[in-house]
Amino acid sequence: MKHSLRIGRIAGIPILIHWTFLLLLGFIIYSQVLRGSSTAATLAAVGFVLVLFACVVLHELGHALTAKHFGFVTRKITLLPIGGIASLEQLPDSPRQELLVALAGPAVNVLIALGLYPFVSGAAFAVPDIGRLTTAQDFVSALFQLNLTLALFNLLPAFPMDGGRVLRALLSFWLDRLRATRFAAGLGKLMALAFVFFGLLSNPFLVLIGLFVYFGAHAEALSVEFNELLRDYTVRNAMMTNFLTLAPTDNVQAAADKLLAGSDQDLLVVDAERVVGVMPRQLILEALREKRQSAAVTEVMKRDFETVQVGDKLSQVFANAMQQSNAFYPVLENNRLQGIIDLNNLTEFVAIRAALSA
Template identity: 45%
Template sequence: MRWSLYIGKYGGTKVLIHWTFLLLLLWIGFSAYRQGATAPEILLTVSFILTVFICVLLHEFGHALTAKKFGIATKKITLLPIGGLASIERIPEDPKKELWITVAGPMVNVIIAILLYLILGNKVIMTGNRNNVISADTFFQSLFWINVTLVIFNIIPAFPMDGGRILRALLAIKMGRFRATKIASHLGQFVAVGFFFLGLFYSPLLMFIAAFIFFGAYAENMSVQQMEFLRGHVVKEAMMKHFIIINSQTTIKEAADKLLEGWDHNFIIAENSEIQGIIKRDSLFSSLKSYNPLAPVKDIMKTTFRTFEEHEQLSKIYHFVQEDPTGYFPVLNNGVLTGVINLDNLNEFVMIQSALKY
C-alpha cells in the first residue's frame, strides 16, 4: 500500500504502518490535551492506542501464521486507523481451511482478553475513566474491554469482515463457495447500510466503516464470480495467439516504431525460440528519453518473468495475474512459446463466459 512506513518483518510477512495512523496519534494526543489531560495522561493515552494496535497486529498475525500452516503466504500486514489489513496471497478454496484462518484472528483477541482477566480479576470493571483519557489505573482495564470489543465487532456477519468470512466458510461447506459468497456479501452490504445510517446520528467513523464493508463485499463477490467462470478452463483457451516477437539486437527506436504498426503494446524478445526477455510500452517510452534510441533492446528488457503452461488451470493462475495488473506472461507448450496472457484478456474471457452462461 502506498504511503506506508515499513517497520519490520516476521515469518516472511512485512509489517507496514500507513501514514494516516500517525495523524490518528496526533489527533488523540491533541484531543486529550484539549480535555485538560496532564502530560503523563496524554503520554499514557497515546501509549494505549499503540498497545491497542499491537493487539490488532497480533490479530492479523493470527490470520497470517495460520494461513502459513496451509502453505499460503502473507506478503504484508498494514496498520490503518480503522484496524489492520493482512494481504494473504489467496483464500483457500477448502472452506474448512478458510474457517481456521479466519477464526484465528479473533481468537488472538480472546486469548489476550482472558489473560488480562486472569491478571486483573474483578478490576476489569472500570471506574473513574474521565473523558476517555487513559490513566495508570484504567490502562489495562481499558485494554481488556477493547479486546472484547474487537472480538464482538469482528464476528459481526458482515462480509468481508471476519464474521462474514466465517459465515461464508460455514455456508460453503454445505452449498459451495459461489452461492455462499453471494449470500454472505449481500448480508454484508445490508449490515453496511445499517452502519451508514447509524453513522449519520452517532459517528462519521461508522459511515467510513460502512463504505469499506459495502464495497469490500461487492468486490469479493465479483472476484468469486470471476473464479467460477474460470473454473474448468485452461490457459490455452484464454491466451492471445497473436503477439510480437523481436530480436534482442532490435534498437529501442525500432521497437518503439512497432507500437504504431499494431494493437500490441508489449513485445517478447526471443532468439531461436528461446525467450530472453520482455519489454512493455512504458519501458520503451522511458528508455527513449534516458537511453540512446539506437541501443539494442537487450539493454532494457526485463529478464525475470513468470511463464505459464497451456494446460494450467485458469483458476490457479488468476491470482498471479491479478498481483501484476500490467504483467505480460508468456505461455509455453513443452518449452515452446505458443501464446501470451495478461489481465485484460483474462477479464475478457470472463466476460465471454458470463455472456454465454446468462
C-alpha cells in the first residue's frame, strides 16, 4: 500500500503503518485537549491505542502464520486507522485452508481476551472510554473488551472482514469459488449500506466503516473474477512481443526518439538478448531536463528491476502488478528476453477474456 512507513519486521514479515494512522493519533490527542484532560490522561489514551494496535498486529500475524503453515507467503502487514491488512501473495484455494486462515485472526483476539480476563474489573462489559483510563484495571478492562469486539466484528459475514472469508470458505464446500465469492461480496455490500444508513443517523464513524466494507467487498469480488479469468494462463499468453529496445551504446537522445516513435513508456536496454537495464519514461525526461542528451543510457538506466518467466502464472503476476503504480516486467526464458508485460496489457487481456467468457 502506498504512503506507508515500515516500522519493523516480525517472523520475517514487514510491518508497515499507513500515514493515515497518524491522523487517528492526532484525533485522539485533539479530543483529549477538547475535554480538558491532563497530560497523563492524554498519554494514557495514546498508549492504549498503540497497545490495541499491537493486538491488531498479533491478529494479522495469526492469519499470516497460519497461511505460512499451508505454504502461503505474506508480503506485509499494514496498519490503518480502522485495523490491519495482511497481504498474502496468494489466498488458499482449499476451503478448509481458507477457513482456518480466516479464523486464526479472531482466535488470537479471543486468546488475548482470555489472558486478560482474570485481571478485569466487574465493569468489563461496559462501553470503554479510552479518555478516562484512570487506573491500570481500567486499562486492562478496556483492552479486554475491545479485543472481544475485534473478534466479533471481524466475524461479521462481510468482505473484507474475516467473517466474509469464513462464509466464502463454508459456501465453497458446495459452490464453486466464484459463486461463493459473489454471494459473500453481495452480502457484504448490503451490510455496508446498513452501516452507512445507521451511521448517518447516529455515528459518523459507522459511515467510514460502511464505505470500507463496501469497497473491500467490491475489490474482493473483482479480484476473484480476475483470478478465475486468468487461472489457466501463463505470462506467455499475454506478453507483448512487439516492443522497442535500446542498445548499451545508445544515448539519451536516442531513447527520447524511440519514445516519440511508438507508444512504449518504458524501454529495455538489451545486450545480446539479455536485459541489462530499464529506461522508464520518467528517467529519460529527467536526463533531458539535465541536458544529458549525449549521455549513454547505461549511465541513466535503472539496473534494479523485476523480471518474470514465460511460464509464471498470469494470475499471480496480475496480483503483483496491482500492488505497484507502474508495473513493467521483462519476460525471460533461460535468462533471454522473450517479451514484456505491464499492467496495461494485463488489463487488456482480462477485458478480452471477460468478453469471450460472456
